[in-house]
Amino acid sequence: MEPISICLGVLSAVKQGVALYKEYKSVGKEAYGVMQEISTGLGTFFEHQEKAQEEIKQKEKNPPKGKSLQAQALENVLARKRLQQAEYDLRQMLIYDTPPELGAMWDEFQIERAKLIKDKASFDAAQKKRILRKLENVKNVEIIGPLRLRLLPLFSQLRLLSWGLCIT
Numbered sequence: 001m002e003p004i005s006i007c008l009g010v011l012s013a014v015k016q017g018v019a020l021y022k023e024y025k026s027v028g029k030e031a032y033g034v035m036q037e038i039s040t041g042l043g044t045f046f047e048h049q050e051k052a053q054e055e056i057k058q059k060e061k062n063p064p065k066g067k068s069l070q071a072q073a074l075e076n077v078l079a080r081k082r083l084q085q086a087e088y089d090l091r092q093m094l095i096y097d098t099p100p101e102l103g104a105m106w107d108e109f110q111i112e113r114a115k116l117i118k119d120k121a122s123f124d125a126a127q128k129k130r131i132l133r134k135l136e137n138v139k140n141v142e143i144i145g146p147l148r149l150r151l152l153p154l155f156s157q158l159r160l161l162s163w164g165l166c167i168t
Contacts, residue, residue, distance in 0.1 A: 003052035004082055010048065011086050014041040018097055045090065052083055 017038040056079050063072045094106040 003048040003055055004079055006044075006048040008082070008086055010041050010045040011090055014038055014045065014090065015093055015097075017041055018093060022099060042090075045086075049083055049087065052079065056080060 021038065056076050059072065060076060063069065067075075091106055094109070098105055
């Protein structure tokens with residue numbers, strides 16, 4: 001099943017979960033399990049949204065053979081629009097349909113997502129820097145390694161000579 005279809009299916013499941021949460025709260029039942037399901041559904045939605053966006057990017061880079069460029073362009077635009085509409089629907093639901101005890105869920109989600117994206121970007125930059133540093137060290141070893149092997153006997157002899165001069 002393609003990620004966009006999964007996103008749309010998960011969105012409807014989340015909507016049903018929110019309705020179920022409201023029903024449970026209105027009759028005084030414990031709604032913690034429902035909130036866990038909604039949370040899991042939201043996570044699944046965003047995971048598949050990312051996969052769908054990656055799939056669209058891959059199709060842009062490597063268009064499938066046998067399709068005209070115009071047809072592929074239209075598919076890409078429609079897929080993006082469906083994802084945008086699904087996220088808009090989710091946003092509207094989390095802003096207007098969630099119970100007041102959950103607070104400003106969408107705003108808090110946006111803040112947390114921005115923080116995680118920033119943290120991931122800084123981690124990726126640090127990782128890239130470490131890899132580049134390792135490559136530089138490997139290059140230095142490749143250059144110095146053979147030289148060290150040639151100079152080792154010379155320094156050994158010099159040390160023996162200096163030791164011999166110190167004894168006498």
